[in-house]
Amino acid sequence: MKQRILSGIQPSGALHLGNYIGAIRQWKDLQDSSDAFFCIVDYHAITVPQDPQDLYDNIHQLAAMYVAIGLDPNKVTLFKQSDVSAHTELAWILNCFSHMGELERMTQYKDKKAKHKQRSTVGLFTYPVLMAADILLYQPHLVPVGEDQKQHVELTRNIAERFNQRYGETFRIPDVLHPKQGARIMSLDDPTKKMSKSATTERGYISLIDPPDVVMKKVKRAVTDSGDEVKAVADKPALTNLLTIYTAVTAKSIGEIEQLYVGQGYGRFKKELAEAIIEFLRPIQEKYNELIDHPAELQKILEAGKEKASTVAQITLDDVKTKLGVI
Numbered sequence: 672m673k674q675r676i677l678s679g680i681q682p683s684g685a686l687h688l689g690n691y692i693g694a695i696r697q698w699k700d701l702q703d704s705s706d707a708f709f710c711i712v713d714y715h716a717i718t719v720p721q722d723p724q725d726l727y728d729n730i731h732q733l734a735a736m737y738v739a740i741g742l743d744p745n746k747v748t749l750f751k752q753s754d755v756s757a758h759t760e761l762a763w764i765l766n767c768f769s770h771m772g773e774l775e776r777m778t779q780y781k782d783k784k785a786k787h788k789q790r791s792t793v794g795l796f797t798y799p800v801l802m803a804a805d806i807l808l809y810q811p812h813l814v815p816v817g818e819d820q821k822q823h824v825e826l827t828r829n830i831a832e833r834f835n836q837r838y839g840e841t842f843r844i845p846d847v848l849h850p851k852q853g854a855r856i857m858s859l860d861d862p863t864k865k866m867s868k869s870a871t872t873e874r875g876y877i878s879l880i881d882p883p884d885v886v887m888k889k890v891k892r893a894v895t896d897s898g899d900e901v902k903a904v905a906d907k908p909a910l911t912n913l914l915t916i917y918t919a920v921t922a923k924s925i926g927e928i929e930q931l932y933v934g935q936g937y938g939r940f941k942k943e944l945a946e947a948i949i950e951f952l953r954p955i956q957e958k959y960n961e962l963i964d965h966p967a968e969l970q971k972i973l974e975a976g977k978e979k980a981s982t983v984a985q986i987t988l989d990d991v992k993t994k995l996g997v998i
């Protein structure tokens with residue numbers, strides 16, 4: 672039996688290199704050897720205010736990007752969270768097995784609550800429980816995500832264990848999977864913050880649809896560390912981040928890249944890093960532009976995904992409801 676994997680991304684803006692390096696790169700590597708489910712988690716996106724047209728566009732752009740980046744809809748199940756009502760149904764049930772204290776400890780909730788002070792919602796607070804439902808419905812062995820999602824997967828495991836203890840074996844307890852390098856890509860303008868699509872300025876992230884001149888400008892403006900040595904060491908967080916990006920978009924190791932720039936300073940390094948990113952993005956953007964002009968094709972992929980995901984999710988939900996005594 673192939674290992675089952677499940678992961679998802681919010682359609683809250685254009686994907687960036689952090690999303691690719693931290694999450695999607697692993698999905699691509701695993702798609703042949705696993706039974707993979709990849710979700711567009713649109714109900715997560717509405718935990719903060721969204722313009723309806725933007726959200727609609729972002730959902731379709733994310734579907735196009737999943738395929739453009741190399742996920743094959745004939746091998747993996749690509750679907751939209753809101754198309755499978757079992758997610759919200761199980762989320763309600765799991766809310767009744769989650770403690771206020773454990774949700775209050777979630778660092779992403781604390782960060783986003785601070786960002787949306789006046790408009791912080793109950794949905795934002797219980798979002799990790801919806802994520803637990805997203806995962807547990809599919810009984811995955813592995814959840815490949817960036818490091819920022821580790822705490823949410825741990826919560827998922829705790830909720831699942833709590834339910835299993837009370838009602839008997841129901842959910843598989845999934846393991847989190849982070850990439851060896853690049854589990855947390857940092858912002859280009861502040862290497863103490865993670866690269867994020869909802870950042871206040873676009874300078875901090877490279878979107879997968881940024882045109883070449885924008886990529887060049889952002890990399891050239893990226894913050895560097897004092898000195899002029901191109902090295903991935905603890906006291907050079909900005910350079911370590913740039914080298915992690917460089918190695919992810921080329922076939923070169925960090926050691927090989929460091930060797931290329933001994934005694935060269937930052938100028939040539941940054942220019943060639945930008946060129947490597949542009950080359951890496953070129954085929955992805957070509958495919959993306961082709962797909963985005965064919966919404967009916969994307970709709971067909973999501974319809975097929977909905978059918979397959981609904982069937983698998985319903986089996987778990989029915990088992991849970993039977994154990995609860997509601998059916």
Ligand code: AQP
Binds near residue numbers: 683818866869
């Ligand atoms: N900077 C990052 N480095 C490595 N991995 C990252 N991921 C996100 N940022 C980085 C991983 O990408 C997947 C999808 O994340 P998401 O978009 O659903 O949510 P997020 O973690 O909240 O990402 P953003 O970009 O920061 O979105 P906004 O700004 O909308 O909240 C996850 O596996 C995540 O770990």
